[in-house]
Amino acid sequence: MRLASFHRLWLANGISLFGDQVSLIALPLVAVVTLQASPAEVGLLTAVAGVPLLLFGLPTGAWVDRTRRRRLLIAADLTRAATLAVIPIAFATGTISLEILLGVAFVVASMSVVFNIAISAVLPSLVPAERLVAANARLTQTRAVMQLAGPGLGGLVVQVVTAPFALLVDAVSYVGSALLLRRLPDAPIAGRDRSIRAGLALVWREPLLRASALSAGTYSFFNAAILALQVLYLTRQLHLTPAQLGLVLAAAGPGGLLGAALAVRVSGRLGLGPTMIAGLAIAGLGNLALPLAPIAVILAATFVNGAAQPLYNISQSSLRQMLVPSSLQGRVTATMTVIAGGAVPLGALVGGQAAELVGVRPTLFVAAIGTVASCLWAWGSPIRRLRNGVE
Structure with a gap:
């Protein structure tokens, strides 16, 4: 059922x-x-x-x-x-x-x-x-x-x-x-504490959730800086035509489909935690191609980036759902979503200002390194040892 x-x-x-x-x-x-x-x-x-x-x-x-x-x-x-x-x-x-x-x-x-x-x-x-x-x-x-x-x-x-x-x-x-x-089961939610603070407190108190939130927020911040500048960089500095630009931006879509298809197999082989870390690290390495590589490599790296992100996202969502009691699922999900989503406008703003000061290419390079480094929060936590469930 x-x-x-x-x-x-x-x-x-x-x-x-x-x-x-x-x-x-x-x-x-x-x-x-x-x-x-x-x-x-x-x-x-x-x-x-x-x-x-x-x-x-x-x-x-x-x-x-x-x-x-x-x-x-x-x-x-x-x-x-x-x-x-x-x-x-x-x-x-x-x-x-x-x-x-x-x-x-x-x-x-x-x-x-x-x-x-x-x-x-x-x-x-x-x-x-x-x-x-x-x-x-x-x-x-x-x-x-x-x-x-x-x-x-x-x-x-x-x-x-x-x-x-x-x-x-x-x-x-x-x-x-x-x-x-209409036909979904609709059981009442158990638990008395309904405060927003309870979700925030659990994310901060639980090492697995805290490291996951910090990794996601860090990646979102630096990735937003890249997204804010990539069209400008690809068109003005690499002189891509609109058709070439569309091809590069579209490459992440098939990559995402492949990554989602591989997520179960990869997490089964590596474990839930290592898959999260690998997903962030590989996605970040894909970002590094943008300011450093020729167009053919950028196209391939965009595909790889699109494939790697679902490895993290799917594993992270599954970890949260396994770990958090039903009575706190909504608040913890909201907390994690706001941390990652709230970093986006800030990262885009900082990225734009940094590009004005030091140039687009150096900003993209630093932001790409930031996306790679985002996995360090997870690497330095118990996530690294997490296999296929939560004890």
């Missing part, structure tokens, strides 16, 4: 991920084509999607731990569906505006924070501990497939029905996801 419930969860998540790919194209196109938005306004639309994690991430974790998670997942899906439907209605009635677009983007991103934290928290109740790595790998593979195939399909949908009405496809995908989630 538990595995059947996981398959239902996996299918629901896959359906909504496909819809997300449509919105990824349609939402900015509504701004650019329908509203004739300026570059600054388009940038604001993009930035709005990152704000809810920082504002609501930790409170959402506490909410997930005090609420029946199935109901929360369904509520998040239905809220996203209803909110997205506002745009085609506003377009059809001639009332569409940038303010409506920003409000929709903010609400949808907020509900996505709720959904993503809740889905990670509910997974250990659906899958035996020994199958968690495989379950997380399945979810990661699905995301990678959708990221590869989704943009093309999303573009086709937008082409056929126009951007405002294409958002109805995403809305329908959320309704489909909610219908599938």
Whole structure:
């Protein structure tokens, strides 16, 4: 029964991920084509999607731990569906505006924070501990497939029905996801402590979680600096054409699919902890090719980087789900997510300022070394000796 419930969860998540790919194209196109938005306004639309994690991430974790998670997942899906439907209605009635677009983007991103934290928290109740790595790998593979195939399909949908009405496809995908989630088990959460502080305290107190959070935060910080500068570097200093740039950036997608497929086998052979360390180290080494190597090597290294990141992410998620009691899953997941996600804007800002002072290539080199060094937190902790479970 538990595995059947996981398959239902996996299918629901896959359906909504496909819809997300449509919105990824349609939402900015509504701004650019329908509203004739300026570059600054388009940038604001993009930035709005990152704000809810920082504002609501930790409170959402506490909410997930005090609420029946199935109901929360369904509520998040239905809220996203209803909110997205506002745009085609506003377009059809001639009332569409940038303010409506920003409000929709903010609400949808907020509900996505709720959904993503809740889905990670509910997974250990659906899958035996020994199958968690495989379950997380399945979810990661699905995301990678959708990221590869989704943009093309999303573009086709937008082409056929126009951007405002294409958002109805995403809305329908959320309704489909909610219908599938209705039959998930929905046991009440045990435990009396509902404070946000309990999740923070457990992450800091538990050496495995603390080292994992520090590794993830360090990698996210330095990797954000790389992501902020890579398009500038590849186009202005290496003089890549748009087609070549697209090829380099797309190489991480097939790599991610391969890494997710290999995660179970690698963790079974090396152990959970060594796989986490190897994933971060190899991903960081892939980043080193960007400022140092010719384009062919950069292309291969981007693929390797994409393949290595799931080794860490899948193993880290499985470790957390094995280690943390059900009553704290939401808050610990939120804490880890906020640490990694909160480092992104800071890393991008520091990377941009450093490039102004010392140049783009030196900044990329230092940031790449930082991503390699991020594995040292895990290496210096009990994670290094962790095999296939938590004692």
